[in-house]
Amino acid sequence: MxxxxxxxxxxxxxxxxxxxxxxxxxxxxxxxxxxxxxxxxxxxxxxxxxxxxxxxxxxxxxxxxxxxxxEGQVLLLDQKSTTYMALIEHIGEIVEKGRLDPEGVAELRVLNHKLAMIGSADVIGQFSDVLRRLDDSTADQAISDAEQAQIMQSVAVLNYHMRRDLLGRIEGEDDQQVLQKIVANSNDLED
Structure with a gap:
């Protein structure tokens, strides 16, 4: 400047x-x-x-x-998108395995640091909720079906915040309605 x-x-x-x-x-x-x-x-x-x-x-x-x-904004958007997708896929793998192994924790730490660099405050805040749910769920070394549903519901809310961070506010779109639809879709898949 x-x-x-x-x-x-x-x-x-x-x-x-x-x-x-x-x-x-x-x-x-x-x-x-x-x-x-x-x-x-x-x-x-x-x-x-x-x-x-x-x-x-x-x-x-x-x-x-x-x-x-x-060009800087395009590169940042691309980096955000890549990190967000990697984070969602990694959490999905953890939930699918039903446990959190040391390699998974290490990758989660790296993704957490990447997220801290590029994520919005809402995304970082919601990710801490996902981490809290993962931590609670893996305390007994196994993730139950009910805990998987809770984690994925938390990830659905995280997806909403990621979407808002990437796309911004879309004119004519009701944020609460979009959030409800995303969570409802996640709940439908869990049922």
Whole structure:
């Protein structure tokens, strides 16, 4: 950000210097224009070219900045999507196995750290609920069917928050209704 402000200041300074120099050159050549009328036209072309170059440089600088920001957002969205999908798949594997082995815990820790880097506050908060349910369920070394249903319901709510983080608020869509449908779909699959 600081570099961008410095670039704008340099371009603005160059523009001001070019305009002041152009003004004095125009005043000088205007006095000589009686003997050389072509000099006024040449000066105007020169000033126009300088102004065009400076304006184009400013616009290209802003366009480049916007493109870099856009590309960064696309990369972040891709990273979020990849991490979220890996997290859902890993929790699904744990629930399917019915137990949490040391390798699963290690992978869960890595995914937790990735999530901490890119996830929204809602996603991180809901993930801690999923972790709490997993911890409660694996205290006796096995996950019962009822505990699996509770974990998957918690994952359904997590999915809702992940969806909102990735897609944002969609106009015309009722958030509570979407959450209810996601949880209902999960409950239907558990029954």
């Amino acid at each position: 600081k570099k961008m402000i410095e670039n704008r200041q340099v371009i603005l300074l160059l523009y001001i210097v070019a305009m002041v120099a152009g003004y004095f050159a125009f005043r000088l050549l205007y006095g000589v224009s009686d003997s050389f009328p072509f000099s006024q036209e040449l000066l105007l072309v020169f000033l126009g070219a300088i102004a065009t170059i400076l304006i184009t440089a400013l616009l290209l600088n802003q366009q480049t900045e916007l493109e870099l920001r856009k």
